[in-house]
Amino acid sequence: MIGEMDSMVLSHYLFTGAVLFALGVVGFVARRNLIIMFLCTEMMFQGVAVSLVAFSRFHLNYTGQTFVIFVLTIAAAEAALALGLVVLLFRRKRTLDAAAWAELRG
């Protein structure tokens, strides 16, 4: 039932993962809303997860799927911390604009 997967098929799945990652990068750089920026990091996690599961299927090795569990763990931790940070920053300046913190550039 579970057979070998073709390399071209793997490339298709990797393509989807790479596009999700690249869109996450673009969004993180281009958007100014702090919440959207962190949403874009979650999207990069999604792209990585797709690639990991595709590799797992390609090599017939379940470690890839296990790593997605760890990616989910990190994503959950990151969401908790990032949203806590966003709430803190919002409380200081009453805005979600990342440019409001441009003074941190130094």
Add this chain to the structure above:
Amino acid sequence: MWFPHQEHMHYSVCSNRIKSALMLRRNVCRSDGPFLCCAASWGRTEYAANAMPYALYIASILGGLALLMMMPRGGFTPLKLGMLLGAATLGGLWLFLARSLPSATGLEDGAFLYYYPFSFIAIGAAARVITHTKPVYAALWFIMVVIASAGLFLTLSAEFMAFAMLIIYGGAILVTYMFVIMLASQSGDTTVVRTSGEPDDESDEGQDKPMAYDAVAREPVAACAVGFVLLAALLGVMFDPMRPNADAAAPSDETVATQVLTRRAVTRLPDAVADRIDDGTIGNVERVGLDLFQRHPLGIELAGVILLVSLVGAVVIARTKAAPPPEFEASDGTAPHPEGARH
């Protein structure tokens, strides 16, 4: 013949199906040699392979342009045109790549057909996440990305990860995001009106208008250029023909029995589990669980520590001042936010 003894199989997390697939792969590569394996997959796609890098680069450029059109920029945004160009680019690239697809993909019957709709939804929804001007809708589109990639996992027969992804991402994390978005946008609209960006004149319908910092992207041209140069570089590597690496497959029973298990305490599987591994009736959830708890015990501990630290950290970071200092309230009632007063 390296097929291990029956007793070794009880130690292993490697099923017969995978083992036989591995043997098949090794035999093929042994008889033909790695170069012939490679040449066979090249011969199938010779024409497409020559033109493939150019097609990928052109598709990257067009995709970048499409995304650039969709980026919010305050004034006129050719959103529909960008969507159309993006969809056409994606469809054209897939049509081009489909010519070098083999007849047998190796996935379950017809599963690869579902790759196209799921992947299309994932990419389209991802584009909307980063181009939508309202955070709530961006978060909803992100749920769409999660659902579509869960569908992709199903086509890869990773059922557990698909549903875990739906429950954890779509359920827990996104609900948290929604909470924060609602919290921030609600109080942002009522107390302080647009501290940055241009002040907007018609504040009557301010509820429906996106905030100024959402309506205009920051450096969209540079961002799209960087992102899609990255994408082009990634794609150029990815579409080289890859061969399954026998070393990356799950270790053989010999390796597990002689090298891995001798270095740790005996982790013998219960006979019932071992029997189900042998006759191949074990499911995806159990396989992932076995792999997780047999081969990554340290990772689980570290994940637990990370979760604990982030829990404590989130509490510390987002903590409000428990009680404002009494003299602060008594002297001046107009500054209810002592943190804001410092800035």
